[in-house]
Structures are given as structure tokens and as C-alpha cells.
Amino acid sequence: LNVFTESYMYMDQSAFQYDYETLRTTGVILAVVIVKKIKNKKWQ
Known part of the structure; x- marks a missing residue:
């Protein structure tokens, strides 16, 4: 369970870093x- 949680958190973090520019641009718009x-x- 611990290994699964750590790998899941690592996956989620790398996905967030990969998509950070898109998220920031969307947020600004x-x-x-x-x-x-x-x-x-x-x-009015």
C-alpha cells in the first residue's frame, strides 16, 4: 500500500509539472x- 501511494503521488506530481504551463495559461485567461x-x- 505504501509503495503504491508513493508511486501514485510521484505520477501525479510529474503530471502536474508537465501540465503546469497549460494550467497557468488557462488560469490567466x-x-x-x-x-x-x-x-x-x-x-452597466
Whole structure:
């Protein structure tokens, strides 16, 4: 069980590192869209 948990955590960590740039880019785009929507609602 311990070996399985460690290998699973290592797999998950490497997958996260591999996908980090995509996640960061998506997060930035979402943040910009949300901010624009909030500003549009305030001005209307």
C-alpha cells in the first residue's frame, strides 16, 4: 500500500509539472475574462 501511494503521488506530481504551463495559461485567461465581466457589470 505504501509503495503504491508513493508511486501514485510521484505520477501525479510529474503530471502536474508537465501540465503546469497549460494550467497557468488557462488560469490567466480565465482571470482576464472574469475581470472583464465584473467591470462590464459595474459600468452597466
